[in-house]
Every structure is written in structure tokens, then in C-alpha cells.
Amino acid sequence: MSFDEGDRVVLRDEHSEFEGEIGSITQVMETMFGDATYTVSFDDGQETGVPADLLELADDEDDESEE
Numbered sequence: 001m002s003f004d005e006g007d008r009v010v011l012r013d014e015h016s017e018f019e020g021e022i023g024s025i026t027q028v029m030e031t032m033f034g035d036a037t038y039t040v041s042f043d044d045g046q047e048t049g050v051p052a053d054l055l056e057l058a059d060d061e062d063d064e065s066e067e
Helices: 060-066
Strands: 008-011 022-030 036-042 045-051 055-057
Touching: 008 036, 022 045
Parallel strands: none
Antiparallel strands: 008 022, 008 055, 022 036, 036 045
């Protein structure tokens, strides 16, 4: 799956301090192999170079559980 700038996503990376948090795609970068990596901004920081397989689209239910 590919994502666009502004998409709200959930990070699924057990090695990240932002594991399970909802953030927004702020930058899409293409690697020299034609794959995309993403910069995701969260309330407390950002994660760069995130591959698409570690992201999933956040839905409205995810947003409600954060509040």
C-alpha cells in the first residue's frame, strides 16, 4: 500500500518509541529502488525513513480511542 502526504497512519514498529501511535505523513521519499519511505509526524516528534509495511491507515475509531 502507498500513502500520500496528509494521510493519518498508525505506526506498527516495535522498535520505535511511537509504536501504535497515530501520526500524519509529512513527506514521501522514493528510494533508489523505486520504493517509497515516509516521514511520519506525531504529537511528540517524528519518525523518518518508515517503509509502507510498517504503516496502516488510521480510521475514525482509532482517533476516538486517542481522546
